[in-house]
Amino acid sequence: MLVIVDMQARLLPHLNDAAGVTERAGTLLRAATLLDVPVVCTEQNPQRLGATVDALRDDLRTAKVIEKHTFDATFAPAFADALPPAPATLWVAGAEAHVCVLLTMLGLLRLGYRVECVADAVASRRAEDRAVALERAKQDGARLTTVETAVFGWLGSFTHPRFRDVLALIK
Template sequence: MSALLLCIDLQPIFLKAMPDAGRLLGRCHFAIEAARLLDIPVAFTEQAPQKLGPTAPDTLARAGADPVQYAKTTFSALADDAIRESIQSQGIEHLILCGLETSICVYQTAINAINADLQVTLLTDCLSARRPDDAAAALDALKRLGAYALPSETIFYSLLHDIKHPAFKSFTTLVKQYA
């Protein structure tokens, strides 16, 4: 199954408004590096970057050389024709989502993905919102619609499946680094 880690709107201007920005960014960095380690492609969406600024270079750098960046004006990444067509053209079947804001852009992206018959996993420790109650309600609704909502380590250990996986040692080092 072809998966994509889609990092939604991790722009500094939005991070400043999050009550737990440092923790969130650290967990997202972990997820980005774990995805790369497991050869899962990583892409970033940016809400109106020409007005609100791009994703921070240190976050982008974790995705490797020339990370995929999608500018958008829609709240759902998949409501943007170019993003949706790019994901479809890659044969992506499973979106793994991190970023913000859980109750707005993450929620709408997940809804559109589910409606497009994509499997959706929400990395719960890699999501945030200005109002935690709104985020909790959005996550509950998405779970009822079939999205998986689990912490990033749970998901990446599941993808490793076995200590015999060639990336296991590197992954456990990464886990310790971001503990």
């Protein structure tokens, strides 16, 4: 399952490399859709921070979008209910790396999930906060990965019937 955390309209303009992170999150979402990887997307207090950015909205057609008011999404009952049984692997991307992304990954690890932090698809306002969050996630048991590694891992082989479609997303 792919977990997209809080890629919201009023938050993203303040993040370091917001355009790049949004583009890479979009690649993840489109690949997940093509490969039937389930997606859950959180929105932190959307009344104040807005909905998920328009650039990702079309790619959320098959995703479960969950409103939350906790920084760790695992404390939101709707989020917890949307998860597969542990110890499934969950790929996590989104914002902010050092708050909702990190706390959600720590919660998922606490619940017994294998967590893959898609490092090139997470952002914070300050690069230092992102760097510390990635280090903390790694120290606590999350594995760091990239969009391309995740996508090619989902494919498994160039013989996959959707290989060319997914490759077009990367190029």
